[in-house]
Amino acid sequence: MSIIKLNAIDSTNNFLKDLSRNQSVDNFTVVVAQKQTNGKGQMGATWYSEEGKNLIMSILIKDVLQNYDEIFHLNVAVALSILQVLEDFDIPNLSVKWPNDIMSDQKKICGILIENSFKSNTKIESVVGIGLNVNQNKFDNLPKASSMALVAKNEFNLDSILINIIFQIKKNCSWILSNQLDKLWKVYHKHLFKINVPMAFEDAIQNRFMGIIKGVSPEGKLQVLLEDNSVKNYGIKEIQILF
Ligand code: BTN
Numbered sequence: 001m002s003i004i005k006l007n008a009i010d011s012t013n014n015f016l017k018d019l020s021r022n023q024s025v026d027n028f029t030v031v032v033a034q035k036q037t038n039g040k041g042q043m044g045a046t047w048y049s050e051e052g053k054n055l056i057m058s059i060l061i062k063d064v065l066q067n068y069d070e071i072f073h074l075n076v077a078v079a080l081s082i083l084q085v086l087e088d089f090d091i092p093n094l095s096v097k098w099p100n101d102i103m104s105d106q107k108k109i110c111g112i113l114i115e116n117s118f119k120s121n122t123k124i125e126s127v128v129g130i131g132l133n134v135n136q137n138k139f140d141n142l143p144k145a146s147s148m149a150l151v152a153k154n155e156f157n158l159d160s161i162l163i164n165i166i167f168q169i170k171k172n173c174s175w176i177l178s179n180q181l182d183k184l185w186k187v188y189h190k191h192l193f194k195i196n197v198p199m200a201f202e203d204a205i206q207n208r209f210m211g212i213i214k215g216v217s218p219e220g221k222l223q224v225l226l227e228d229n230s231v232k233n234y235g236i237k238e239i240q241i242l243f
Contacts, residue, residue, distance in 0.1 A: 001026065001028045001030070003029075003030045003031075004032070005032050006031065006032070006034070007033070007035065008034065008037060009033045009036060009037070010037050010038040011038050011039055011040050012032070012036065012056055013127050013129040014038075014040075015033075015058070016031045016058045016127045017127050020127075025060055027061065027062050027063060028059060028060065028061065028169075030059045030060075030162070030166060031058045031059075033057075034051055035049075036049065039056065039131065040113055040129070042111065042236075047131050049131055049133070054131065054135065054136055055132040055158055055162060056131055057129070057130050057132075057162060058127050059169060060126070061125075061126045062124070062125045063123075064126075065126065066122050066124075067124075068118070068124075069219065071116060072216075072219055072220030073176050073218075074114060074128070074176070075100045075112070076100075076184050076188045077169070077172035077176055078169060079102065079112060080096070080172055080187055080188055081165060081171075082130065082165060082168075083096060084168050085164045086102065089152070089161065091151060091152055092151060092152070094191065095191050095192065096192055097193035097241070098193065099220055099222075100112040102132075104146060104148075104151045105151070107144055107146035108144055108146070109132065109133050109148060111130075112129065113128075113129040114128050128169070132165075133145065133146065133148065134158055135149045135155050185218075188216070189215055189216070192213065192215070192216065193241075194243065196213070197213070198211070199242070200243075201224065201240065201242060202239070202242055204238050204239075208242070209226070209227070211225055211227070212225040214231060220235075221234055
């Protein structure tokens, strides 16, 4: 496994995707940067991170997913890896907000962006981008963002978190490979943000409604129990949890 350390780059995800397009790159190769000039978030958002304060990394994962139906298992494995590492660093009240934001209490401390490319029907290559807020102390205009340092009132060593995350991701990927998906999903559901709690939601056409999160389907859809007692599955662009 190699770790490529960069001072500045547009996006570590883009860097790793380009690298693997142009040359053969080992499985679990990691790219870390001090600063991104065009960090990408989910659904076309921009990911901002103060230079040198946080963990900005991407990791190449191949030969783990065999087909399209399995794609969300990797989201589960990665989100849990971060959660497990943060638990070891004593970060309190952790949960995974569907699909894969890592929360401490009601605040997001880590975002994950997984970009999959299909090399063939059975060959899927994933670039897993992780933005973990570690030592940043201020989040202007982002009232729902926080960092490990803010919640734990402590500074952390970026390298030691990085090593732990890589180790845990490899371990959880080995669970996918050995078909121990039930274990992963059980822990994911145990830590799912607001599971079984009545919540307000907004759909894609700005309708607001009440519901209760019952779980996430194997394809990665959020399963919400509605007021008429039906359970509806929502994709990522179809629903927002209001909290
Ligand atoms: C989200 O919107 O929650 C996902 C954020 C993912 C950010 C990380 S930072 C490292 C990697 N490179 C990127 O451009 N994005 C991801």
